[in-house]
Amino acid sequence: MEYDRENEKSWEVVGVFQCLARGTGPAAGLPAWAWVFGAALVLAAGWLWLIGPKMRKKPDIREFRRFDYAHRGLHNLENGVPENSLRALALAELAGYGMEFDVQLTKDKQVVVHHDHSIQRSCGADRNISEMTYEELRQYRLFGTEEPVPLLREVLAALDGRTPLIVELKDYNDPAELCALTMKELENCRGLYCVESFDPRIVRWFRQNRPELVRGQLMCRFRKGDGGMTAWQALCARNLLTNWYTRPHFEAYDIHTRDIPAMWAVRNLLGMQEVSWTIRSLEEYERAKALGNLCIFEHILPAGASGEKRGSYQELLDAAVVALSKRTAQGKR
Numbered sequence: 001m002e003y004d005r006e007n008e009k010s011w012e013v014v015g016v017f018q019c020l021a022r023g024t025g026p027a028a029g030l031p032a033w034a035w036v037f038g039a040a041l042v043l044a045a046g047w048l049w050l051i052g053p054k055m056r057k058k059p060d061i062r063e064f065r066r067f068d069y070a071h072r073g074l075h076n077l078e079n080g081v082p083e084n085s086l087r088a089l090a091l092a093e094l095a096g097y098g099m100e101f102d103v104q105l106t107k108d109k110q111v112v113v114h115h116d117h118s119i120q121r122s123c124g125a126d127r128n129i130s131e132m133t134y135e136e137l138r139q140y141r142l143f144g145t146e147e148p149v150p151l152l153r154e155v156l157a158a159l160d161g162r163t164p165l166i167v168e169l170k171d172y173n174d175p176a177e178l179c180a181l182t183m184k185e186l187e188n189c190r191g192l193y194c195v196e197s198f199d200p201r202i203v204r205w206f207r208q209n210r211p212e213l214v215r216g217q218l219m220c221r222f223r224k225g226d227g228g229m230t231a232w233q234a235l236c237a238r239n240l241l242t243n244w245y246t247r248p249h250f251e252a253y254d255i256h257t258r259d260i261p262a263m264w265a266v267r268n269l270l271g272m273q274e275v276s277w278t279i280r281s282l283e284e285y286e287r288a289k290a291l292g293n294l295c296i297f298e299h300i301l302p303a304g305a306s307g308e309k310r311g312s313y314q315e316l317l318d319a320a321v322v323a324l325s326k327r328t329a330q331g332k333r
Contacts, residue, residue: 051240051262053272054207054247059214061249061273063192064294067098067164068285071278071298072115074099076313077143082122084113085147089155093163094320095310100166100277100296103152103182105173110134111152111185117172119149130172152185161191166275166296168218171199171227179205196252196275198227203246216275217246220254240266250275252296255284267291 073088074095075081081088084101092099102115106129120126123140129149137149159165167186169178179202186193194214197203206215222234229237236242240251240262252275253263266272276288277296285302288295295302301310310316 050244051266052270054249064164068302069098069100069166069296071100071296080145082142082145082147085142086150090158091320093159094323095316098164102168102170104170105178106134108133111182113150113155156189164192167195169197169202175201200242200246203248207247214249216250216252217248218252221257
């Protein structure tokens with residue numbers, strides 16, 4: 001009969017637990033504090049396993065750290081530049097920033113860049129993007145400007161890989177379908193990019209299907225009722241207890257609610273990269289930078305990768321016109 005070492009080990013473990021249950025064996029006679037300490041260690045290890053990031057074969061994210069990320073592009077409606085528009089995204093690139101933007105699917109399965117499921121806030125019509133064809137969506141304009149809702153492929157072509165992207169996948173569509181179609185578009189991206197989502201199913205899809213791609217779990221202090229969550233789901237979400245399911249490479253947490261034990265543990269004990277959103281003041285920016293976080297910002301103008309002090313938004317617009325003219329002239333040569 002063949003010797004079964006694994007089976008023998010299993011029976012050894014069972015024997016240990018039987019001894020513990022009967023109060024016999026080497027563990028018998030241990031003081032109460034030792035039992036409490038041992039139980040605490042087991043619970044702590046289990047907690048860290050639940051909230052932990054991907055630990056092995058981590059992708060290199062050093063290049064991402066060189067940039068700050070304009071939230072939905074470098075938008076400023078007072079100057080006629082709406083969020084998640086081609087103009088806002090191009091302006092972020094010309095100013096030396098990376099950018100974060102949102103994607104979802106139309107009825108005819110086109111990947112578009114837009115935050116809300118409905119276009120009520122952005123276009124004044126009470127219609128959901130998932131219930132509209134792209135041809136229908138294209139008839140509307142963003143926030144009273146001449147800017148339409150762009151396709152992801154249009155954004156990638158305009159940026160041409162010149163700056164890093166953080167692509168947030170929204171949870172308005174079938175997760176697997178959205179991930180697959182978004183990934184099909186991103187495969188044509190020449191530059192650096194990563195993905196993130198509030199939906200653990202989406203982050204897990206990338207864990208299973210594109211494990212080499214940098215992925216992040218978006219999170220904030222969810223409460224019962226947010227996004228249809230139960231009290232238990234909200235508790236698990238805000239305390240990173242879905243990370244065992246997704247094993248993200250970074251945690252993108254709301255900077256205003258980030259001070260929780262789980263964030264301290266994954267950063268300081270497990271070396272997880274934190275991304276802070278959405279930063280709207282220089283004080284918040286400096287705080288996030290001091291923590292070593294990647295910064296997603298809006299309504300301020302950080303120094304950026306170049307380290308140069310920024311002027312006003314209008315000065316950036318003027319500089320963008322000059323830069324675009326030079327780029328167009330070079331393209332004609």
